[in-house]
Amino acid sequence: PKSSPEPSVRFPLSPFPSQHADVRIFSRLAWAGAALWCGSNPFFSCAQRSKPQCRGLAPNGFQNSIMAPVWKCLSTTHSLRDQHYSHWEFPDWVPSTRKWTFLSESECAQYLPEEVKSPLFSIQREGIEEDSVLYRINRFNSLQPHEERLDVSFFVGGPVWAMEWCPCPEGSGATQYVALYCNKGMDDKNSLAELHVGPALLQLWGLGTLQPETGLAYAIATDHGCIWDMKFCPSGAWELPTPCRKPPQMNRLGLLAAACSDGRVLLYSLPHPEALLAHKRAQVQCVATLQVGSIQAGNSSECGQCFSLSWMPSKPHHHLAAGFYDGTVAIWNLPTKSLLQRVRQPDGSLKLYPFKCFLAHDHAVRSIEWCKVNSNFLVTAGNDRKIKFWDLRRLYEPINSIKRFLTTEITWPLPYSGVTVAQDNCYASYGLCGIHYIDAGYLGFKAYFVAPRKGTVWSISSSDWLNAVAAGDITGELLAAVLPDLAVNPLNIKRPSERRFPIYKADLVPCSPAGRQAEESKAGPAVRARTYSEMAKEHYLCFQDTDLRSFRNFFSRAPMRRMHEQEVKAELSLDRMQLESIHKVRFSPNLDSHGWLVSGGQAGIVRVHCLLGLISPVGRKLLQERRAQFSAMYGGQPESPSASPAEHALLQKQ
Template sequence: MGTHLLVPAAGQNGMHFFSLQQPLCSDRASGLSRGSRTDTALGGGGRGGRGSMGRLHPPVVWEVWGGVEVCWGAASGGVGGLAEGRELAGANGMVPAFSCAQKSKPQCRGLAPNGFHNSIMAPVWKCPSITHSLRDRHYSPWEFPDWLPSTRKWTFLSESECAQYLPGEMKSPLFSIQREGIEEDGVLYRINRFNSLQPHEERLDVSFFVGGPVWAMEWCPCPEGSAAPQYVALYCNKGMDEKHSLAELHTGPALLQLWALGILQPEAGLAYAIAADHGCIWDMKFCPSGAWELPTTGRKPPQMSRLGLLAAAFSDGKVLVYSLPHPEGLLAHKRAQVQCIATLQVGSIQAGNSSECGQCFSLSWMPSKPHQHLAAGFYDGTVAIWNLPTKSLLQRVRQPDGSLKLYPFRCFLAHDHAVRSIEWCKVNSNFLVTAGNDRKIKFWDLRRLYEPINSIKRFLTTEITWLLPYNGVTVAQDNCYASYGLCGIHYIDAGYLGFKAYFVAPRKGTVWSISSSDWLNAVAAGDITGELLAAVLPDLAMNPLNIKRPSERRFPIYKADLVPCSSAGGEEEPRPKSRTYSEMTKEHCLRFQDTDLIGDSSLSALDLTRRPVPKGHEQGAHKPSRLASGRGSSCSRRDGWVWGLPARGRDGH
């Protein structure tokens, strides 16, 4: 490949949650040598030049291709806060001077081997090397060695005891599936609670019924390159028609479910479920790394091998951290109550009051090792941050049952209303972003909390995600305040480059949830219309104002519609007026329209080892029309469905 220098220019029922598991990557897959390195600047002064509060420096990535160092991003005016204090130098050992007037992108012409235009694929090809390098630097093989699951802390429930925790629906509504490229006779299916549908022999979709409307869901991370079974944790509300007040705390029985999806094969089953009495769960997050170990790890009883550390935000205002064991350690027991490792709440030892800030709606675990901080957003606009391994007597209290109660070491009022979403910067843990019901998105430097770095007032945000290579966030929004034609998914710069918001994808209604893949430079979102969409982003380190072919970057995954049972396989009739769930399911059924994700015309065959084809060497290929969503994706719905889309191959490539 030729040498290119890239220089940037400077809660209620009805919620959809989407979670995307990201693919694995190796140096061979990325096509780069082990000599490549990533130096990312984000924040205040560093040895590369001046830095100032209020500036988020974009990532600077140097890759070695055939002995030539290639820069994939930099900031004019100097680089500050470099990780590990590395000195940036070009091939001649000098720090290059960048200017906003310089050419900001390589000449990518023609089609890539998979049929996409090279201008679309160029950002995708560079992301695996960036992600792999940053994870090598910021991820840990083992953390929190004292927080191991123990059989003494698990209480297995009888059928009568667990009845109050189970979701209310025993069977799924009737549904049919229309798969693209396959002629089907419109057969109607119905699945029992905690069961999955027999997979189709020609497709890789997985569907299972969890018993209620899914409110929160999270993939359990495992080490890169391992062939370990995949697990997803989720919470569903007990009833389909229940309503909850956001302004008041409430407790009650809840069931946290852990589903085993195998080694991304089209098979799903309930591994086990945890009964809790702290109300509904609004959000949950796994520790990013260092919490998983092999199921065969030898542990002296009563300890068990650990699957992961899961933090859950409850409606009683508390955050509970669970140490989850591998299912093999629980033998035949699938429903149990477990003593959490730690209970996190606001206040202090002298004035501990979980109701002070209201319900907890959002969580974010610090993405870089040692992952010791956990941030949470509350109803009154407060953001609290806990130091999990603290030994301070002011922040840590040992409970009579042996568990810990932790108090935050830092609290600040981030918004005037509830904090809907919170995310750490994946490169520098001094920075995080929050979105609230006051319609504001704020970027914060934890070293200077007296004011945000940048505050942007736009539409009502439902969820945000921060992709690794860029100093900005991708935002899902509610349509209640959106201007006509502008409802959907937007990318918003943190404020340093000063770019206008980039419209990633228009949507017809509220986008309830969004998730991103650092490996594929892609986002996926589920909206209120029942559609799941994926989009490949451009290189957002450069001004996206003149991005071409925006529609070619978007790919539908599936669509769900509510139709009369008599027309499940035909034309859709006018929808009835709003009714209760039980009344609706008597006369109507769901129709899933599944797109082809494994054909030759999909991104499931994405080859990250290929590079842009030089001009004059284009390969003729038909344009693909679908996107494979990394290692697997899943979108939760009000009717209690989880619709999974695993990709091909053990490693998700």
């Protein structure tokens, strides 16, 4: 309070609250919130300055007031990654050919997804007259990227439930990879209350330098059941594919942690695909198995299935957190030498036990996220409908606990003190179902409504480079929203509907003309097919893509009108298979592909889009500078010097 004899918060902050009576009112919430926002947020110093003039239109057609936070986030993200990212970590975990067993066709058959061909689908791109060609592609195959829009589509064989981009250094110009997991069968149902094992396939897709090189790089066969989440080590795990290491070692592409339905977390050291070029599927020994309990405990986890992971975002990235079915959060110290936490297995791999466990929720932990600027803070969301912010130094109670609705996924945008939240609509109040930004509690801002949604939002992802979030829902719509400057009260933001836009909408369309006419006239019976074979037999998916190269006159264009109409009048049919549903959405964390977004869902069709209109001249200039620095440091680019269409899209001037 201004009337206090001393300021309520001082900088630099002490880890302990002051004994002054006026300061003690804030308790741990004030100190934790101030530490993670004001102490680390570069916008804090900017907030005191006069606001720049943000009138007029940016080159992409958006208002300058909308794009100003995007331009700020580029320099903020670049600066903080220079501070918190590392060049090389975990030097002992280098992939070796001795730990890889290549499977024959007959051996790998039990791991492969059941569907060998995708459902029928068409792609209608805004502004392009097409004949609505119906595609059906084979398993592990892809369509050629569109020459103008650059979107990529490929079929993985089953419903996608976990997906993540592989990080690479800024300016490396390296091949981009996406790791993903899909269920074996289209109609598979798994009980979340029980542990279960079984064959599964972890796929690694190479997107080239986002040019016509898309294909399955290799796949890893596992016997640990479903993979519900996966996270790459944020930095320090990638190395140049050349020069090659001396055999049997292979150059490392990344370190990947996978949350499995048998209650374990598997840690893989992935090699560059060049070393495994002659083999497409392999069974590999993980470098470490992470398990809750102790050395004296049995093999089965008492905490149930593992649903969510978060890797400590600040170097040296030694800690990994996981959320489990019974509400437990466990944190491992990966390079520990403690004999109580590290056990060498007979096969040479490691079994690690956590150094810290606490009961975060009364039910399953659906999502967990580390604060990117201060590793002392963590946020969790559980099936008890609560979102809790934690100070890892004081775990006896959360900093803040918010009970609102059933959260499906959360993400913590880099510059801000709160989280963006996707939700299931089963507990949401009328008119409040959708995507929200929720402050950690220190600033006292009310929840900011980012975008309304009619159905359950399965996945949400934020881009630190673009100050944007993207979300996919059960209705088959993938949308993105540019966030305002959330360092000030977002309730003062005018016309928030102008900040969101659709990327594509997937609709289920009857194959027969009679069926289409009946659906248009609403005269025919409602679709009630509950199995994939019934649905795919008489229907196809129609993807309606937005032209994302520019946002000029955007609010009068057909995709925006359709999105606003469905936000008001859309009907959701829950008595059939939601073949169009989008389960996972991920923005690329890499500067070289920071405008790219990957999404996948129930149909097993994964799509990659470039949000070219959000890539600003500031981002292009930063990319050129980082590529020059990388080339000077390593004596050349690891990839071909010829520029791909995607690179032209990122580097060319508007």
